[in-house]
Amino acid sequence: MKKYTYLGHSDGRRFCIEGINVFAEKWRSYGKCDIVLQPDTNKPYSFSEYVIEKKDKTIKFLAGHFDNDEWAFYKELGDDDFMI
Secondary structure (H helix, E strand, C coil): CCCEEEEEEECCCCCEECCEEHHHCCCEEEEEEEEEECCCCCCEEEEEEEEEEECCEEEEEEEEECCCCCEEEEEECCCCCCCC
C-alpha cells in the first residue's frame, strides 16, 4: 500500500497545493484511486488520483469527500518525504 500525507480539507472554494489554488485549475484524472485514512478517525476512504499541469509545474494528488462533504486532499509520499 502506498503512503500518503494528509494535506488538508476545503469547502470547495479554495485550496492551495504547492502555491496553486486547485479549484481554479483543470484536474485531469488518472483513472486510478487508492485508499486513504481520515486523520481524526482512521476511517478508510477511496479517493481518486488527479494531476494539474500548469506551465512547467505538475502537481499530483488524491482528492475526495469525507462524510461531512468537504473536499480532502492527500499527496503520495516519496522516498525523500516524511509523514506529518
